Amino acid sequence: GNSVTQMEGPVTLSEEAFLTINCTYTATGYPSLFWYVQYPGEGLQLLLKATKADDKGSNKGFEATYRKETTSFHLEKGSVQVSDSAVYFCALLYSSASKIIFGSGTRLSIRP
């Protein structure tokens, strides 16, 4: 079945460090891929998305490229800030279904 696997956290980095959070997926066909972010005490918010192979989603300095050959959608940011501390969820939507499947989430903590 369809599934999403993302790197386990917590991930702790210093401010201005480079961030990568790995995400791989299993799906038949061509799912849409997403990154959601959950700040403390809040619900999830869509961070970025990509709907087809080689698409790059970007927002707030974060980027992720839909790689069909490696079934991956890794999240990257060149210089993280303390305000980026949150839980990040990778997710996929398979077009014939009507629900988004989420990964288990990766907690990111940024030290000043």
Place this chain on the structure above:
Amino acid sequence: DSGVTQTPKHLITATGQRVTLRCSPRSGDLSVYWYQQSLDQGLQFLIQYYNGEERAKGNILERFSAQQFPDLHSELNLSSLELGDSALYFCASSVEGNPPPLHFGNGTRLTVT
């Protein structure tokens, strides 16, 4: 502010009890989704409604039920509560039957003692 409202924010109850969680979707959104977030299980999809009709079912226990009313608000009913039902319950909404984007509420934290 996502525009999705969930009440109550916190709920503490005892095992064996029944509770109702309420969700008002974003204005104009016809689909409502319920998710359970627990420490050991991550974010689990429970059920989706679209314009009053059940659209998709996930890992929802038989002790749980939901409905979407004509005004599009939704309620999630949890009965015969067990300690393991303690979790954050999120409601999300979207414009059509298929997301995205999903707009999430801030959740209801349920503690079963």
